[in-house]
Amino acid sequence: MAEEIKIILPDGSIKLFPKGASGEEVAKSISERLCKDAIAVKIDGELKDIYAPIEKDCQLKILTERDEESLDIYRHSTAHLLAHAVKELFPEAKIAIGPVIEDGFYYDFDRDVPFTPEDLEKIEKKMEEIARKGLPIRREELSWQEAKELFEKEKEPYKAELAYEKGQNGAVSIYRQGEFTDFCRGPHLSNTAKIKEGTFKLLSIAGAYWKGDEKNKMLQRIYGTSFLSKKDLQEHLKRIEEAKERDHRKLGKELDLFSVSEEIGGGLILWHPKGAMVRKIIEDFWRDEHLKNGYEFVYTPHVGRSTLWETSGHLDFYKENMYPSMEMEHQTFYAKPMNCPFHVMIYKSKHRSYRELPLRWAELGTVYRYEKSGVLHGLMRVRGFTQDDAHLFVPPDKMEEEVIGVINFTLKILKSFGFEDFTSYIATKPEKAVGEIQRWEDATKALQRAAEMAKISYEFDEGGGAFYGPKIDIKIKDALGRGWQLSTVQFDFNLPEKFGLEFIASDNKPHRPYMIHRALLGSLERFFGILIENFKGAFPLWLAPEQIRIMPIADRHIEYAEKLSAEFKSRNLRVSVDSRTEKVNYKIREAQMEKIPYMLIVGDKEVESGSVSVRTRSGGDKGSKKISEFLEDAELRIKNKEINLD
């Protein structure tokens, strides 16, 4: 009599099966449908292939489309299908790795001839063909030596290398489907036919270094994605389209906000009047809030002598990110990549007493950094940018309080721009670091406490801090659910040391202050880019470069329009009059495309009754309103920084 094993299902029920039964059989015993839908199984919390024999009593869960883990398995099998198709079409291509990533998967290949977009179509067709064949996908376990030998025989050097590396902890596994064999941990779907037509798509081709190392050979990466249903894939493709529509580079051009000129150089931003207006409003707000929160402002130069950067250490650890030097009268200067040494020099300009600490010095400081040409990207990654920087010099006993204050201040500012969803990352001490251990621990703890007090979620990035101190980075989510890192609060144990910063405490002895760098918005360029994408160029009323456009219907209404305009301007509203001899439809269409929040149409009726006909960019015709009524409403929305107009 065959030995029996007990299988506990998620609902608590227990079933008996002969030893060596598979998840597939268990599923079948429950229903045919479940068996057909099964993607993989979870045995005692471990993901396994659906056909894997079960050798002992266990808890078992059959994963279907409804389970979160299923999508990754599905994608991973799609990646194998991709590699399989490529090998059939281009046998000379060597396969490297093909993992699942956030929105899909990729597979790296080594092939002398580059893949073309037409190749992608061919590969996709071949994938469908292989899927339809319904090839069983089967796992095999073997020693790493066997695996290495196998892949060497198949002339797959990358796989052989992986077999050697991964094999150092014991046995490894491979998966076969038809003629195709891949080195893989699994689990996988049980059959290529389980990958349904219309659920996957190849998206792009890109270069990628083997193992992500610049020194290694560059391989060709094919990106793709797959979903458990056609509908999910379609939705994802729509999201990609939506992201394209929101691209700040596209909108920046259309709305005449900024540009980059080849003549000036890549990564150097020209802020056009409308973009500059938004920036001015952000800056004004930023300054006002800083004043309210106990900051003082400083201004510092754009360049500084090499001796400064030697003392600060930047020429040691940051040189490859700095613009090359400038020589002048036997002295060497560098454009600043950071503001901190300048602020430190202000600190050092006289003796500091504990009575004046903490000092909080803020500056919208423009810095220049050399970025490799290939990484430049619109406003998001540039070579000259303005940080909303500040440095805090804090006595140890006020350190924690100060950190909590900074985090709260940060969140308040971010919320003003309509961001609500925050996550944070606390980066702790890396192996190579400067500063006393005690200070690292105290500072890290303070960051953690601040995150807790502010009620934002946080994760530790162990060892992820800079060598000079721990930090907390705050990420926001935008309207499309994409994460962006904006704020950062970093301790610096290096500069106070290097520059010998001190303050005289009540014991009449010199002590070393804590120095904290922080930026709330990150840089004005990147922040502006994020705002553009988040709002799809339709800035909230308080930020809109032009808030109101008045549209007289005929020439005889211009006088009235101008009168209104003058009155609005005197109340600090940003308004213009479209007095061209054009139809109202024409004027509206233009204003609408410029995403102007309010359109006020004035004709005979309005002139007579002293009113305006209000139209919003989002809600269309709002009907006629008394001027005072309109003003009151608009001004309230501005004051409250409301995003909605209707």
Add this chain to the structure above:
RNA sequence: GCCGAUGUAGCUCAACGGUAGAGCAGCGGAUUUGUAAUCCGUUGGUUGGAGGUUCAAGUCCUCUCAUCGGCUCCA
């Protein structure tokens, strides 16, 4: 920096190795208009830059710059 793609009028895009074109914008004129494009006319280009192949180059080749998708890196 590396791999690949792209670069044509202000913008969006056409043009088999054989005279560079369209729509929009701009400009001129007509139209005095009620909630997303009124009509007519018209200007505009060393085809990113530099070399080369060819009787002939926007088109083919080399170099270079920029942009795009990634890699590495990052505010």
